[in-house]
């Protein structure tokens with residue numbers, strides 16, 4: 001099974017969740033800003049996460065979502081952090097489904113920085129899909 005983990009994080013909270021998921025599923029978590037973040041070969045599951053900034057997604061994440069192709073992503077699973085609102089989950093899901101990508105209904109969300117227990121929860125969550 002091919003698995004990828006991609007994220008965008010300004011202050012590290014979403015990165016911590018991404019790394020917990022990546023460790024659980026045995027791949028690296030790659031920031032969407034990196035050149036090697038592009039998905040050029042088909043993956044069975046793409047875990048993708050970002051945070052909410054002024055009720056929107058960061059432009060790096062918005063641009064990255066546009067690059068994803070349904071032929072290369074069999075299914076996407078969303079994770080996110082924010083201070084309060086889960087709107088980021090909906091925005092990421094919309095970016096994916098606008099490209100015709102199948103999105104898992106369940107998502108993983110943490111308020112701000114994940115605790116150690118929440119990182120363990122993220123790992124348990126991720127393993128359900130691989």
Ligand SMILES: Cc1cc2nc3c(=O)[nH]c(=O)nc-3n(C[C@H](O)[C@H](O)[C@H](O)COP(=O)(O)O)c2cc1C
Nearest residue numbers: 009010011012013014051054055081082083084085
């Ligand atoms: C400039 C800025 C704007 C933010 N706007 C929102 C917001 O509109 N709603 C919200 O719930 N959280 C908001 N937050 C909180 C972040 O979404 C939250 O701290 C998140 O965990 C940051 O993730 P990161 O560390 O991966 O960048 C904002 C944070 C910053 C820095």
